[in-house]
Amino acid sequence: MALSLYLIRHGETAWSLTGQHTGRTDLPLTANGADQACQLEPHLAGLHFEHILTSPLLRAQLTCQLVGLDGTTEIEPDLSEWNYGDYEGLKSDEIRRHRPDWDLFRDGCPRGEMPDQILLRVDRLITRLRSMDGNVALFSHGQFGGVLGARWIGLPMAGARHLPLRTGSVSILGYNIDHPVVPVISMWNCRPPWIPYASPTTL
Numbered sequence: 769m770a771l772s773l774y775l776i777r778h779g780e781t782a783w784s785l786t787g788q789h790t791g792r793t794d795l796p797l798t799a800n801g802a803d804q805a806c807q808l809e810p811h812l813a814g815l816h817f818e819h820i821l822t823s824p825l826l827r828a829q830l831t832c833q834l835v836g837l838d839g840t841t842e843i844e845p846d847l848s849e850w851n852y853g854d855y856e857g858l859k860s861d862e863i864r865r866h867r868p869d870w871d872l873f874r875d876g877c878p879r880g881e882m883p884d885q886i887l888l889r890v891d892r893l894i895t896r897l898r899s900m901d902g903n904v905a906l907f908s909h910g911q912f913g914g915v916l917g918a919r920w921i922g923l924p925m926a927g928a929r930h931l932p933l934r935t936g937s938v939s940i941l942g943y944n945i946d947h948p949v950v951p952v953i954s955m956w957n958c959r960p961p962w963i964p965y966a967s968p969t970t971l
């Protein structure tokens with residue numbers, strides 16, 4: 769079976785609601801975030817997933833549980849969100865008061881992860897995923913998910929700037945049906961009934 773990756777960003781948390789960078793802080797879902805996850809269940813329940821992988825962080829694992837996919841879930845550390853280090857809990861405008869030209873995908877985070885470390889994680893995960901087939905569910909995070917999408921289609925890390933993910937969204941990565949070796953983004957940043965959302969997203 770052709771490989772299709774269903775990238776699911778976790779539901780809303782208190783910090784995603786306020787736009788705070790949430791890396792390793794292990795927040796639960798808000799009531800609305802839990803509802804976002806539950807809304808995905810009927811749209812994914814009819815699919816068979818060969819593999820279900822989730823970030824070890826609570827918000828991703830709770831989303832996975834609430835979506836209710838039938839199968840064995842595997843914890844995949846490489847799906848964890850960016851480690852924001854000194855910028856954990858801060859908003860982008862707060863960071864730019866001290867570093868006006870700061871760009872996460874170029875500069876990384878002091879005492880957190882740098883772009884080359886994220887690139888290593890993402891490319892290692894992609895190598896693993898490309899050995900699979902069929903439908904694969906990935907429960908992950910906003911910034912990491914954007915980098916995964918960019919790297920899947922061969923873009924540099926900076927391409928992730930153009931691939932925001934809102935909470936409770938589903939994206940699909942796969943291959944061009946007419947050119948099976950060409951990786952594509954089949955759907956991006958959608959919520960039921962799978963209407964893309966083009967406005968800026970919170971972290």
